[in-house]
Amino acid sequence: MGAEFATSRYTFRIPLSTGYALFNASTGSVLRMDGGDADELSALLSGARTWISEESLGQQLTATLRRGGFLIDAAFDELAGVRARYWAARGHAPVVLLVTTTMDCNLGCYYCYESRSSDALTVQDVDKLVAIANDRLKRNHKQSLHVDWYGGEPLMNLSFLEQASEALQSLCRTQKVAYHASVISNGTHWPNDVGSFVKQHQIRQVQISFDGLAANHNRRRRYRPxxxxxxxxxxxxxxxxxxGRLLQHTRVDIRFNADHGNADDLAGFIEFAKEEGWFAAPFRCVLFVAKLSAYSDRSAFLRPHELSPERFDELQALARRTLPAEALDEENVIAGFPQPRTSVCGALASDSAVVGADGLEYRCGLQVGETHRAVGRFGGRQNLLLQPQEFIDRGWWERFDPTELPTCSNCSFLPICWGGCPKRHLDGDSSDVDIEGRYWRTNLPRMIADGLGERTSDGCVLSTADQFRE
Structure with missing residues (x-):
């Protein structure tokens, strides 16, 4: 009797024009199967857990399936393996500081969930920010610091940004660690000499949001009084x-905020971007479609404006069809195929922090200003409304582990998803967690087929039985 192995719970079967593709979400391996036994064998490998002996498959095929992770040692705990990678990623993540320079903004977008307060960091806060960065770098001997300038409109507090940037770069030179920055901006309040500003502050990426073509964008993004x-x-x-000016000096990510009122602008906006030469510029321009959503209780009013999952899928498909390949940026897709996750968002990174303009620390940038979601004080700054015991979310963020959640731990997308946005879990937003599963059921077949230069049959989607297996 030969050695006995078990099928992996993370294997999916994708029908192709001839035969099938097998994809293992835990290893990222893809294997094409053709021939008379392809249907039966691929179904066996992608179904409920089954024990298979080397004798039944032959030594060569068994070795191939084992290398790809489609067959595993019968005693191997796959979930424990994913858990180990998840916690390693949390600990190894670089230091990321998301710094809210100000809550002020010159535009009034109807969907904005941020409070337009006078809260702003001051030059007196620069030393505190440097102290936080120094502590996080030394804590686990990290070798890089990334700063994401955030708001409000972050460049409306330019004096703080410039002084803090210089001080943080000086720290990194002293500590001999890498430094780089990014900016999330509405694109209307920048210095005239963009090139010098990008170079001086080592900005390697800028995100600019658009709400459609000019008529829709200007109506939705009016200047405030x-x-x-x-x-x-x-x-x-x-x-x-x-x-256009930024693309001469750094990468730009274009975020197209889509809802019922501007979804029809997407095709025209992509044509506008092509005519402007954004995708042929010296630096890369990426365009992605974002669905306007109720990110917090403060933005629950957006629910009626949200696109249906089906309509959002249509917009994403339109972008894939009409954008140049280099303008697409599907997360964790390498050489055409989705890969198991090896990194976490900044909210989960052990040594990262979100600094609010209100003097509080948060874990997630979408929570800035929600004082009941704070996890500490910035630089020891006092806030009489909050006592230390009231930072009730701190422990939740420290403990969050999708491999321990009832739904995620039983989901076969777990290695490429890691539960999706952790804030959705904190908020108990089951509908958005369900949407994450739907995304992979709908898009994974297309991704695998695309990676092989193939096409799946129209309407090919994975089932909930493929996602959740006995």
Whole structure:
């Protein structure tokens, strides 16, 4: 009797024009199967846990399946393996500081969930920010620091940003660690000399949001009273011009915020971007479609405006069809195939922090301003409304582990998903967690087929039985 192995719970079967592709979410391996036994064998390998002997398959095929993770030692705990990778990723993640320079903004977007307060960091806070960065770098001997300038509109507190940037870069030179930065901006309040600003502050990526073509964008992103542009230009004109200038110096990620009112603008906006030369610029321009969603209790009013999953899928498919390949940025896709996750978002990184303009620390940038979600104070700054025992979310973030959750631990997408957005779990938002599963059931077949230069049959989706197995 030969050695006995078990089938992996993370293997999926994708029908192709001839035969099948097997994909293992835990290893990222892809194997094409053709021939008379392909249907039966691929179904066996992608179904409920089954024990198979080397004798029944032959030594060569067994070795191939084992190398790809499609067959595992019968005693191997696959879930424990995913858990070990998850916690290693949390500990090994680089230091990321998301710094909310100000809660002020010159635009008033109807869907904005942020409070437009006067809260802002000051030059007196620079030393505190450097102290946090120094502590996080030394804590686990980290070799890089990434700073994400955030708001409000972060460049509306330019004096703080510039002084903090210089001080943090000086720290990194002293500690001999790498430094780089990014900016999330509305694109209407930048210095005239964009190239010098990017170089001086080592900005390797800028995200600019658009709400459709000019008519929709300008209607949704109006200047707030008292914040009108000095040159009289509308917000769309200023943001689009900035993108063109930035692309001469750094990468730009274009976020197209989609809802019922502007979804039909996407095709025209992509054509506009092509005509502007954004995808042929010296630096890479990525365009991704984001669904306007109720990210928190404060934005629950957005629910009626949200696109259905089906309509959002249509927009994403349109983007894939019409954008140049280099303008697409599907997460964790390498050489055409999705890969098991090896990194976590900043909210889960052990040595990262979100600094609020209100003097509080958070774990997730989407929570800035929600004081009941704070996990500490910035630089020891006092806030009389909160006592240390009231930072009730701190322990939740420290313990969060999707491999321990009832649904995620039984999901075969777990190695490429890790439960999706952790904030959704904290908020108890089961509908959005379900949408994450739907995304993979719908898109994984297409991704695997694309990676092989193939196409799946129209409407090919994985089932919930494929996602959750005995």
């Amino acid at each position: 008292g914040y009108q542009s000095d040159d009289g230009q509308a917000s769309f004109t200023k943001a689009a011009a900035l993108v």
